[in-house]
Amino acid sequence: MAYAEKTSVGTSQSVMEIERTLTKYGADQFMYGTKPGSVAVGFVMGGRQVRIVVPLPDKTDKQFWLTDTGRDRSETAALKEWDQACRQRYRSLALVVKAKLEAVEAGITTFEEEFMAHLVLPGGETVGQRLLPEINEAQRTGKLPPLLPHVG
Numbered sequence: 097m098a099y100a101e102k103t104s105v106g107t108s109q110s111v112m113e114i115e116r117t118l119t120k121y122g123a124d125q126f127m128y129g130t131k132p133g134s135v136a137v138g139f140v141m142g143g144r145q146v147r148i149v150v151p152l153p154d155k156t157d158k159q160f161w162l163t164d165t166g167r168d169r170s171e172t173a174a175l176k177e178w179d180q181a182c183r184q185r186y187r188s189l190a191l192v193v194k195a196k197l198e199a200v201e202a203g204i205t206t207f208e209e210e211f212m213a214h215l216v217l218p219g220g221e222t223v224g225q226r227l228l229p230e231i232n233e234a235q236r237t238g239k240l241p242p243l244l245p246h247v248g
Contacts, residue, residue, distance in 0.1 A: 150185055
């Protein structure tokens with residue numbers, strides 16, 4: 097069973113909880129936004145910009161439109177299933193943010209270590225967006241990329 101799979105907590109309540117948690121741990125700016133297929137939470141803490149983007153379930157995915165036995169669901173029932181899956185993602189996001197900040201507070205890890213992939217670089221992309229393709233290529237080829245980009 098997935099974490100918060102049966103939650104009754106609405107998405108807006110989860111967003112408010114995330115903002116309260118961030119404020120409690122010292123964030124001085126907070127941003128929340130959605131677009132089809134994802135939700136983003138951004139904040140600034142200790143001068144560091146962070147953006148966490150979470151993919152949301154696709155409303156057209158057959159898991160929402162078919163029962164476990166393969167029978168068709170009504171549109172109302174399918175949308176209810178989809179909404180439940182979205183609420184679960186928001187609850188998981190609230191848990192992750194709180195757990196990361198508590199680990200930092202307890203001295204288990206550092207802010208930069210916990211949020212590294214989500215730190216926003218000067219050009220607007222995150223460290224994860226910038227480095228994951230290079231990491232994947234290094235794993236695929238067994239070769240590390242150059243330490244510094246070729247200048248010339």
